[in-house]
Amino acid sequence: QVQLQESGPGLVKPSETLSLTCTVSGGVITTYYWSWIRQSPGKGLEWIGYIYHNGKNNYNPSLKGRVTISVDTSKNQFSLRLTSVTAADSAMYYCARDFYSTSRFDPWGRGTLVTVSS
Amino acid sequence: QSALTQPASVSGSPGQSITISCTGTSSDVGGYDYVSWYQQHPGKAPKLMIYDVSNRPSGVSDRFSGSKSGNTASLTISGLQAGDEGNYYCSSYTGSTTLIFGGGTKLTVL
Numbered sequence: 001q002v003q004l005q006e007s008g009p010g011l012v013k014p015s016e017t018l019s020l021t022c023t024v025s026g027g028v029i030t031t032y033y034w035s036w037i038r039q040s041p042g043k044g045l046e047w048i049g050y051i052y053h054n055g056k057n058n059y060n061p062s063l064k065g066r067v068t069i070s071v072d073t074s075k076n077q078f079s080l081r082l083t084s085v086t087a088a089d090s091a092m093y094y095c096a097r098d099f100y101s102t103s104r105f106d107p108w109g110r111g112t113l114v115t116v117s118s
Numbered sequence: 119q120s121a122l123t124q125p126a127s128v129s130g131s132p133g134q135s136i137t138i139s140c141t142g143t144s145s146d147v148g149g150y151d152y153v154s155w156y157q158q159h160p161g162k163a164p165k166l167m168i169y170d171v172s173n174r175p176s177g178v179s180d181r182f183s184g185s186k187s188g189n190t191a192s193l194t195i196s197g198l199q200a201g202d203e204g205n206y207y208c209s210s211y212t213g214s215t216t217l218i219f220g221g222g223t224k225l226t227v228l
Contacts, residue, residue: 035217044121045156045164045207045219058215094163102152103209103217106166106175
């Protein structure tokens with residue numbers, strides 16, 4: 001079955017760029033949307049945005065201007081870039097398969113914790 | 119965009135039924151049949167329990183059911199078990215292909 005695995009630095013300095021990659025196994029990335037979702041410590045979930053294999057994307061309006069999601073179909077991976085980070089961007093970041101923007105995310109990766117600190 | 123409104127906590131005894139509400143607006147919950155529910159245990163990733171308001175993914179117990187009336191969606195868990203304890207989140211499509219989550223509800227099995 002489809003599995004997802006996040007990877008990337010666990011520590012990012014304020015004002016720098018957060019970069020994460022999600023590797024999809026057990027399925028092809030050329031179907032479905034693929035989303036990033038984050039969860040601040042002790043808080044709820046926040047949808048960041050999605051990418052489709054043809055480059056179509058959409059982002060949470062609250063993060064627009066700072067977020068870019070890209071896809072590499074040759075590697076079955078998609079990536080997140082979040083610029084000008086602050087402590088408020090410290091969170092567990094999850095990637096998930098997105099059933100065409102119907103709020104159905106399944107499965108999820110295990111998540112990767114990113115801390116923004118100098 | 120404000121988060122969907124969920125009660126902070128609910129509780130029930132083993133064997134009982136509980137219902138968690140998720141209130142939005144006509145622009146999200148009330149406007150589309152794209153409401154999902156997720157279960158999250160501490161230290162784990164969320165798990166899809168209900169999608170498209172009332173559909174269960176393969177492998178999810180039929181003790182979990184979903185419904186919607188107007189701008190409020192509901193998740194009902196019947197025959198409560200200790201393993202049901204955790205946090206539950208609703209989510210909804212909002213139009214313009216954006217998505218929103220609820221603030222989460224902590225379920226305690228007494």
